[in-house]
Every structure is written in C-alpha cells, then in structure tokens.
C-alpha cells in the first residue's frame with residue numbers, strides 16, 4: 073500500500089506486484105525471526121550440554137576413590153561383582169573399596185539381597201519347603 077495522497081482523502085491504488093513484494097518481505101522477516109529463535113534454542117541447548125559435559129568430566133575427580141577406584145567404577149562393576157564374574161584382582165579392589173565406602177557397601181548389599189524379607193521367612197520356615205529343599209539338596213549331592 074502506498075501513502076494516501078496528502079492532497080486527497082482517497083488511498084491510491086497499489087502498483088501491481090507491490091503487495092506480493094510486501095508479503096515476501098514479511099515472510100522473509102518471519103523466517104529470519106524463527107531461524108534466530110531456533111538458533112537461540114540450539115545455542116542454549118549447546119550451552120547446557122557444554123556445562124553438563126564440564127561437570128561430568130570433573131565429577132570423577134571429585135568422587136571419593138577408596139581402594140584405588142572411584143564409586144562410579146565400583147557401581148559399573150557391581151553386577152559382575154555380585155554375580156562373581158570378575159577377576160580376583162578387581163574383586164580384591166572392589167572389596168577394598170567397600171571396606172572404606174559405606175555408600176557402595178550399602179548398594180552392593182542391596183544387590184546381593186534384593187529382598188531381605190523374603191530370605192528371613194525361608195530360613196525360619198520348617199514345614200514343606202524345608203523338606204523339599206532337603207530332597208533337592210540330596211539330589212544335587214547324588215549327581216555330583
């Protein structure tokens with residue numbers, strides 16, 4: 073749209089193509105704005121990522137490392153440790169760590185006995201389950 077002629081009250085007719093140009097310009101502005109917004113979001117995410125990488129890279133240094141290995145390593149090996157699948161060297165290291173680290177000791181104990189309440193009644197019960205256990209035990213001994 074063009075400015076109204078100051079000498080008349082009537083609006084002038086837009087020259088052909090001007091409205092399209094205006095629409096294109098507006099679209100371009102909108103595209104640029106949304107691009108900038110996306111860029112800001114990406115930049116923000118990148119900053120968060122960078123900061124978290126810095127924090128995570130620094131964490132192992134700050135972690136207590138009893139027995140020569142950090143807690144993160146103990147917890148990484150915890151599955152194998154509980155299952156008894158690790159080399160004696162690493163088992164020794166982890167046991168050394170557990171002696172000094174109550175947090176990991178607690179976690180490993182919880183993994184070894186996932187449900188303590190289930191174990192206790194079994195030990196106390198003397199009825200049919202016990203006799204069945206005795207039978208299966210004799211079978212195991214016989215096959216050996």
Ligand SMILES: [Zn+2]
Pocket residue numbers: 138142143146169173174175176177
């Ligand atoms: Zn620990």
